[in-house]
Amino acid sequence: MFPALSRKVYGKNIVYFDNAATTQRVKSVLDKWNEVSIHSNANIHRAVHRLSDEATRAYEEARDAVRSFINAESREEIVFTSGTTAAVNLVAFCFGEAFIEEGDEVVVTEAEHHSNLVPWQMMCKRKKAFLRVLPINDDGHLVLDKLDSILSPRTKIMAVTHVSNVLGIVNPVKGIIAKCHDRGIPVFVDGAQGIVHCKVDVREMDCDFYAFSGHKLYAATGTGVLYGKKKWLDAMPPYMGGGEMVGNVSFAETTYAPLPLKYEAGTQNFASIATLKPAIEFVKLLNNNKLTKYTDSVKEYMLNTLALHSKVRLYGVPQGTSKDKIPVFSFSVDGVHHEDLALVLDKMGIAVRSGQMCAEPLMERLGLTGVLRASLAPYNTLEEVEYFVKCLNIAIGMFA
């Protein structure tokens, strides 16, 4: 089902534990990409001929699939982007243009990926607004008690990650959103990790924006989704100008296309976007109970092994049940540099991440120069996790 996983590295079967960075593509995704590229390659939305019609259909079917997957009210609320980062930049820019004035405040958290931090910071700088930060505690959980004192009458929007790509802890976004809404503050949720492991219903969550990347969800790279409530998408100005995002164009005045095309200027990455549909179908298949049980037991095993390991310091231990944690395990080993461990594990056929994980402020908060991160996907097996633990112990032994 995952052609990439059948290869070997250094003569060993690949154990791919870098799924939080990108997942491997499921075969139906590769087939869809090929089908559109070979069979129906024509620019979308523009022509009346057959090929264009097929390509447009594949693209718009992906929009329908996304809408129903996250239970958005209408397809107009689904904007395609090149990824989560692009979606955050879009909202930070457009929301900033429409609603932020000098002296206003934007709230983020201490656990954000750079992608859900830097765009807000740039906007604040441009608008002479202030960035305020909701802290985490030593265990990596958001300090919700502080939220009330951080939100102020000048807070215009809050951006929070559904799940941190370092800690793997599922944040109580629903409660945060309710609290913000009590004060009339909209909330942007970075769902890059959340969408992969949690059931997301944007209406139930009541978020104002939700963004994620296709490539972390078994779809092709260069694909992203921005969900936005219609009232916000209507109220904000467009992001980029160009083809397809327009109503009427003249030198004196241009009107804009209706949603969602207003935010989709220029030729889109349509062959890749089309793969969101088979990717979502695959995720739905995964959610059947038998498989969930197995992946839960693999996660549980990994969590217990690392949490109880005498040399390992695990960041992001769930407070309640392991349901509050996705299978993302960042840790350090006392006295051993993360880069050394990653180098040795690589030669054993294991792909893990080492470094700052695009979350420098979080690393600073944890007092670290970096971590080692193993992140699992449903195609990872218990045997692989056991092999990983064995290799990790050998690697630690090499540096003792």
Next chain:
Amino acid sequence: METLKEAENAIVEEFSMYDEWLDKYEYLIELGKSLTDYPESEKTDDKLIKGCQSRVWLDYKFDNDKIVFSADSDAIITKGIISLLIGLYSGRTPAEILSSDFSVVEKIGLRENLSPTRANGLVSMIAKIKEIAAENV
């Protein structure tokens, strides 16, 4: 003292004894551990080599006309690599250092066996050694 060429050939020979990359890493780890004399007070930003994922400090002084390098890193394999490099190039004149083509790192397979980000680190280390030599001819 053996010539630089002889020292480089000896390292290539040493490495060729190991078939497995893990054994080469063991060797680098030992080399890294043997590098102990770098003072904490010299771990300053101006001595950091840019372009490495882990932190690498490189300092030097003169012993008559010869450059004596010292180095440290917070990652041990990287430290082994810089240790290997300064083992070769320390205690030599700038002209001697610049006479090397540094092909030794290719011959022992270091460059292609490091991921691009780490290979960049290696390139940066070599560039820094060359730069120091060139500044002092």
